[in-house]
Amino acid sequence: MNCNKISILLISVLVLSKFTNAQSKGCLDSISFNKFYPSYFRADNATNSLANYAPQVDESDNVYFSGRTSFNSNPNYWSIIKFNANNKLVWYKNFKTDVFNPFNGGALLDIDEGASLTYASLFRNEPNPNSNSLIITKTDSAGNLKWSKIFKHALNPTISGGISEPRAGKNGDLFCTGHFADDFNTTVMALDSLGSIKWNKKYSHNTVFKYHSNGEFIEPLTDNTVVVAIPFFYNADDINDPAARLGTQLVKFSKVNGSIIDQKSFMLYDNTAATIPNRAKLQKINYDTASNQILLFFEDLGFGIHKHKFVLLDSNFNILKVAAYSNSVPLLSTEKVNISKTNIITITYPSQNVFPPDSFAYVSISNNIELIAQKKISLTNLGFPHRNFKVDLSYKKNGLLNFQLSTFTNLAQDYLYLYDNSPFYSGISPCLGNDTSIFSKVPVFAFPVTNPLIEQNGSTLLSVTDQVPGYPPIDLSLPKEEVCKQISICDTIKLFGTPYHCLSNPLDSFKIIRNPLCRRKTNWQVDTTAIKIISQTDTTLQVKYLQAYRGSIKVGFGGCSLTDSMAIEVYAPKTAVSLGKDTMLCPGKTITLYAGAGFTNYQWQDGSTADSLVIAQTGNYIITATDSCGNVFKDTITVTPLDVALNVDYPPGLCLNDTAVFNLPAPLYNFTWQPNTASLLTNNLWKLYPTVTTVYSISAEREPGCILSDTVLITIKNCPDYIYFPNAFTPNKDGLNDVYKPTVSGRIILYEFSIYNRYGQPVFKSNTPNQGWNGNFNNSQKPLPGGYVWHCRYQFINQPLVQKKGMFILIR
Incomplete structure (x- = not known):
């Protein structure tokens, strides 16, 4: 190459640099x-x-x-x-x-x-x-x-x-x-x-x-x-x-x-x-x-x-x-x-x-x-x-x-x-x-x-x-003649291609823009476990995808640090889009609906185009998604209000040494409450027995992250200890006086209650004041009217043991 040719190349480079945007030096x-x-x-x-x-x-x-x-x-x-x-x-x-x-x-x-x-x-x-x-x-x-x-x-x-x-x-x-x-x-x-x-x-x-x-x-x-x-x-x-x-x-x-x-x-x-x-x-x-x-x-x-x-x-x-x-x-x-x-x-x-x-x-x-x-x-x-x-x-x-x-x-x-x-x-x-x-x-x-x-x-x-030369060194000259020269300017590289691709059509291509005066070989770099190179030149790359893949294509010049890369995602053809099962909206909360990754286009009923949608209201929500292969899929999800509430109410006043009992809703779980003393939870049955007036706060989950809460005031009263036995009951299933049991005020620590018919046969026994007799005997569904005798041994807390007996009438 003569000097005139070298000068022409340099001038071309100066012109080119005005409209190329180099990635780095x-x-x-x-x-x-x-x-x-x-x-x-x-x-x-x-x-x-x-x-x-x-x-x-x-x-x-x-x-x-x-x-x-x-x-x-x-x-x-x-x-x-x-x-x-x-x-x-x-x-x-x-x-x-x-x-x-x-x-x-x-x-x-x-x-x-x-x-x-x-x-x-x-x-x-x-x-x-x-x-x-x-x-x-x-x-x-x-x-x-x-x-x-x-x-x-x-x-x-x-x-x-x-x-x-x-x-x-x-x-x-x-x-x-x-x-x-x-x-x-x-x-x-x-x-x-x-x-x-x-x-x-x-x-x-x-x-x-x-x-x-x-x-x-x-x-x-x-x-x-x-x-x-x-x-x-x-x-x-x-x-x-x-x-x-x-x-x-x-x-x-x-x-x-x-x-x-x-x-x-x-x-x-x-x-x-x-x-x-x-x-x-x-x-x-x-x-x-x-x-x-x-x-x-x-x-x-x-x-x-x-x-x-x-x-x-x-x-x-x-x-x-x-x-x-x-x-x-x-x-x-x-x-x-x-x-x-x-x-x-x-x-x-x-x-x-x-x-x-x-x-x-x-x-x-x-x-x-x-x-x-x-x-x-x-x-x-x-x-x-x-x-x-x-x-x-x-x-x-x-x-x-x-x-x-x-x-x-x-x-x-x-x-x-x-x-x-x-x-x-x-x-x-x-x-x-x-x-x-x-x-x-x-x-x-x-x-x-x-x-x-x-x-x-x-x-x-x-x-x-030691060895020392006998004479000082002589400085020599050495004239230079440049026989030939080839200039290379690799200052620009830009990679173009499609970032998303469908595996049903595994062939793909990429190209680069590079300075025409760059003499270096283009070095294409791919993950050979997922991508097979079909052909390559200094400006183009033809590949075949072997599997679904998320990674990148990288390109540079041999021996040079200048590079460019493109993130790519290769998807297998989709079979459906799914928003999941119908769900409920927790009060005061939002839900993020996800359509899933791997689609090239998303369309919600409100016109938004992200792969997810944040909702704060109940209703039906529809997604339309298109995959890299052009397949279109739809799905709908229904969001309903929460199917349960947490409400804990108690009538005014609880006798000292008595127990307040709450039957909590079965769908709720992960119950926590404060204070957690003088209390017990068994199979959604919440029992409170405070000795002083107390405000309880209780929380529970309906679904992960959906937390409900409420408070209840338990007022303690000093009530006299007594037990009252009625003299009749009517087990006709009308909801009134269908069960015979005593009315108890105060905390009983010992309780034994028995009922006998006119023949002295025991028809009922219980150790719990809340449990009564419904009138049935020997699996008979028709209670026999007449007189019955009861025997009871009981003891209130801090009180002596008492034994009593009496009579009552079963009326049909």
């Missing part, structure tokens, strides 16, 4: 291919295990990397270089090294919270080619050297093994791990911000027969711990022995003193029965502070087939997910695998069919270890020189990848290219590249293992030597 970025010439890097010399030029990005998207360089025909230089977010050189520092005692700052491995840069390299201890000393160097963010030190085995500097891979923790602390051939125990070392050893400890395995450690990887966590991943094999002395069992052990140490806090192990298998062990080797460990998750990367190479395995764990080493990817077409070159701080994975390959390679491809995998994109970049179309190159990358914000391509040749000057690309960009162009297919998912399974366990076993004695 969005993502304004670009991809570009930039050439820097001449390059002084010795890309062909990046051979040690801590690869040269390993790039890192700070919080402002500044890109740093370092490595061996050749300057003025002298190959013994080490350089640090910084580019800003727009791939413009900020500074280039070139340190001259000593040929006989090399100062080699090494590859850039980490940037700590204080913006200090940490570098490391391995220095071979002759004559043993397998013996390595670790060189750690720190600079500030301006490339000024802070310190540089060499760490060796103190007792045997030429012993095989070594310490490698320093990782930055908080406060500038560094953590390293490794082992030596004297005992092959795992060594873990902690350094402070000045490179002094805080603690150094050794750990051994004593629980598994023929256990062999196969390397170590270390990663600080956000809490006060550090985790070490230890690949191991056992049951054989050779890892290639078919009998060997391979696994990975995770051990959590205290950052303060190296004490063991937790440890777990697992093994990978190619089948669910765990009978086919997977022989992939652990290559990297990474910790995402945002999700608090640990990612392990394994690799299994053979005959051009590259199998990559990923295991995702929480910070307590519980396995969350595993995934594996393999290429179908053989790859002849070695890939480069990078993992971002948020566990985004990128695998990069130079082209396979041309030498020197004329293209490269990359695969991007999400922090949920799912494929994001696979792209191929033709370098010939971008004017890339026909020569060998090394490729590496770093991660910028919004999902941008910053590739670094360094050429190397013995015949001409070399180039350095910085190339921003994104797996989230759509479209095809020389600058964007083309979508391709390299990897597909293959089965892999992880199962926990109870052993092995490690324990502390002394420490490794290390020597520490």
Whole structure:
């Protein structure tokens, strides 16, 4: 893209912004291919295990990397270089090294919270080619050297093994791990911000027969711990022995003193029965502070087939997910695998069919270890020189990848290219590249293992030597040429669709309005348990609903925080609308009638359109409701006045020691009254026996929430105690004198009453003054007239026992 085209795009953006309403700031970025010439890097010399030029990005998207360089025909230089977010050189520092005692700052491995840069390299201890000393160097963010030190085995500097891979923790602390051939125990070392050893400890395995450690990887966590991943094999002395069992052990140490806090192990298998062990080797460990998750990367190479395995764990080493990817077409070159701080994975390959390679491809995998994109970049179309190159990358914000391509040749000057690309960009162009297919998912399974366990076993004695470059750094310039550029402006997104849908027609569609200059892929997000995506483009989505659902459809742009969403409700077709059973209106209360959710339209007889109606009067109420499928339903409810009242009246005056009795209405329940002393309620029979004049308040429910209440005054009188026996009664069921019993005034505590006929036969007995005789005897419904004798024993409260007898006549 030339400058004129870029200007046209920018003008279009300015015009568009006048009539689009952005949801938030969005993502304004670009991809570009930039050439820097001449390059002084010795890309062909990046051979040690801590690869040269390993790039890192700070919080402002500044890109740093370092490595061996050749300057003025002298190959013994080490350089640090910084580019800003727009791939413009900020500074280039070139340190001259000593040929006989090399100062080699090494590859850039980490940037700590204080913006200090940490570098490391391995220095071979002759004559043993397998013996390595670790060189750690720190600079500030301006490339000024802070310190540089060499760490060796103190007792045997030429012993095989070594310490490698320093990782930055908080406060500038560094953590390293490794082992030596004297005992092959795992060594873990902690350094402070000045490179002094805080603690150094050794750990051994004593629980598994023929256990062999196969390397170590270390990663600080956000809490006060550090985790070490230890690949191991056992049951054989050779890892290639078919009998060997391979696994990975995770051990959590205290950052303060190296004490063991937790440890777990697992093994990978190619089948669910765990009978086919997977022989992939652990290559990297990474910790995402945002999700608090640990990612392990394994690799299994053979005959051009590259199998990559990923295991995702929480910070307590519980396995969350595993995934594996393999290429179908053989790859002849070695890939480069990078993992971002948020566990985004990128695998990069130079082209396979041309030498020197004329293209490269990359695969991007999400922090949920799912494929994001696979792209191929033709370098010939971008004017890339026909020569060998090394490729590496770093991660910028919004999902941008910053590739670094360094050429190397013995015949001409070399180039350095910085190339921003994104797996989230759509479209095809020389600058964007083309979508391709390299990897597909293959089965892999992880199962926990109870052993092995490690324990502390002394420490490794290390020597520490300061190394200082013999000359001050040389500042270099690096002219930039922008080969191509594609601008992307994702500042607008608006989702349109229907919020309600009927399941009888399960298909639905949504669309968005987006800035035409947005190059990012649209990312549609749905609940796959309830919604199946039929098709999708950058502006439309076709779905099929699988079940009734209440949730949302969400849309955004890949790698960008700008999103929009729509709440949706999917209903099964309705069968009816119901207001419930007919009900009663409680005096002074209101009733809320509910028609139920899930209808698109409601219509009450008064014209209101809500799904509920509040009423304060009796009558008939009608609802008409329409569901999402267009079905119309009606229902009616009748609201009547309350069918009962609570009225408690009592004649004036209650004799002291007597009882006032009320027969309360049966439909009422949950009776409460005050005062609740000298009272009793049994089967809706309310008895009061106060000793002083009292006002009682009583309440009861007819229906939940419908409470009735009343009050009654009970006036106490001092009445004489007496009992009166009538001399006749007429049981003819006319409501007058139909029962023979005495009239009692006062409180009786003992009462025995009997009636006998003329033959001395007992015809009636009672212990209750209120119970009398109706004239029937031996189930006869016709009382016999004549004279009868009564006997009574009774006693009033605080009075003596009395016995009396007398006669009365039954008149028909």
